[in-house]
Amino acid sequence: MNISVIVPLKNEEESLPELISWVERVMDEHHFTYEVWMVDDGSTDDSWHVIQQLAAKNPHIKGIKFQRNYGKSAALNEGFAAAQGDVVITMDADLQDSPDEIPELYRMIVEDGYDLVSGWKKKRYDNAITKNLPSKLYNYTTTRMSGVKLHDMNCGLKSYRKKVVKSIEVYGEMHRYIPVIAKWNGFRNIGEKVVEHRARKYGVTKFGLERFINGFLDLATIMFISKFGKRPMHLFGALGVLSFFIGFVIAAYLAIAKIFFYKVNMTDRPLFYLGLLCMIIGSQLFLTGFIGELVTRNASERNHYLVEERMNHAQPVTDNIIQAPVLKDRLL
Numbered sequence: 113m114n115i116s117v118i119v120p121l122k123n124e125e126e127s128l129p130e131l132i133s134w135v136e137r138v139m140d141e142h143h144f145t146y147e148v149w150m151v152d153d154g155s156t157d158d159s160w161h162v163i164q165q166l167a168a169k170n171p172h173i174k175g176i177k178f179q180r181n182y183g184k185s186a187a188l189n190e191g192f193a194a195a196q197g198d199v200v201i202t203m204d205a206d207l208q209d210s211p212d213e214i215p216e217l218y219r220m221i222v223e224d225g226y227d228l229v230s231g232w233k234k235k236r237y238d239n240a241i242t243k244n245l246p247s248k249l250y251n252y253t254t255t256r257m258s259g260v261k262l263h264d265m266n267c268g269l270k271s272y273r274k275k276v277v278k279s280i281e282v283y284g285e286m287h288r289y290i291p292v293i294a295k296w297n298g299f300r301n302i303g304e305k306v307v308e309h310r311a312r313k314y315g316v317t318k319f320g321l322e323r324f325i326n327g328f329l330d331l332a333t334i335m336f337i338s339k340f341g342k343r344p345m346h347l348f349g350a351l352g353v354l355s356f357f358i359g360f361v362i363a364a365y366l367a368i369a370k371i372f373f374y375k376v377n378m379t380d381r382p383l384f385y386l387g388l389l390c391m392i393i394g395s396q397l398f399l400t401g402f403i404g405e406l407v408t409r410n411a412s413e414r415n416h417y418l419v420e421e422r423m424n425h426a427q428p429v430t431d432n433i434i435q436a437p438v439l440k441d442r443l444l
């Protein structure tokens with residue numbers, strides 16, 4: 113199968129027939145073999161009923177329905193687990209992403225050799241104050257922290273090599289950082305393409321201002337897990353030793369001053385309490401790293417690594433790939 117299209121959605125009953133008709137036209141014109149996974153993230157309107165109707169007319173349309181709202185990351189994760197196409201393309205259901213971009217996104221993966229191609233909405237039709245400006249700040253911050261140089265990290269229109277989506281896991285609000293997650297999993301051939309951004313035709317946006325706070329916290333989580341997920345002692349232990357050493361130096365200075373220079377009231381100085389605090393915090397950080405190491409060494413995924421290729425191996429080997437299970441009972 114050439115392409116799997118994953119469409120996470122919530123309360124988009126009006127746009128779905130037009131979107132699917134558009135996708136079908138593009139696929140037929142370019143003779144792609146395809147499937148479209150519509151992931152209903154707890155809609156309260158008739159979105160699921162519309163998906164059932166569309167699937168009855170076209171066997172390429174498939175659906176997953178969440179019992180309640182879990183968020184876009186959960187919807188994408190389930191779609192990634194279910195996708196069977198050689199190239200996986202994600203797009204939003206609100207018609208702001210154009211399916212006409214699919215052939216070029218597919219070509220960049222298959223012919224140009226990219227692992228992931230992210231859309232860049234260079235010209236946007238969103239509110240300049242509430243969406244465009246915060247989006248630029250978010251992209252700048254993420255680029256500086258992660259080293260992944262993309263103009264529009266959060267664009268919903270992306271294409272992936274199949275191996276990429278089978279090698280990553282997204283949850284919380286981490287769908288905004290999929291290129292970062294992919295990079296830390298060894299997929300470094302990441303590109304971008306200027307794509308058309310269309311004004312919203314139906315409904316209203318489903319994202320509020322809280323996404324910026326949650327997004328920053330998730331970025332911090334990704335950076336920590338990527339670098340220290342399998343070796344937490346390297347972070348907490350190093351910080352703990354440094355903090356304890358600073359506290360020890362302060363305590364030694366105060367002790368020497370009292371013993372050899374006959375200074376008095378040393379314990380009344382703020383420096384004494386600073387040194388004591390540093391030693392306590394250092395001990396706590398070190399113990400945190402130690403406990404983290406114990407948890408990591410007893411985790412079932414402690415020795416799961418992504419193997420790109422094997423040579424002259426006697427027996428077939430299934431690579432250890434972390435993958436969320438597909439909810440088979442919820443498949444249409």
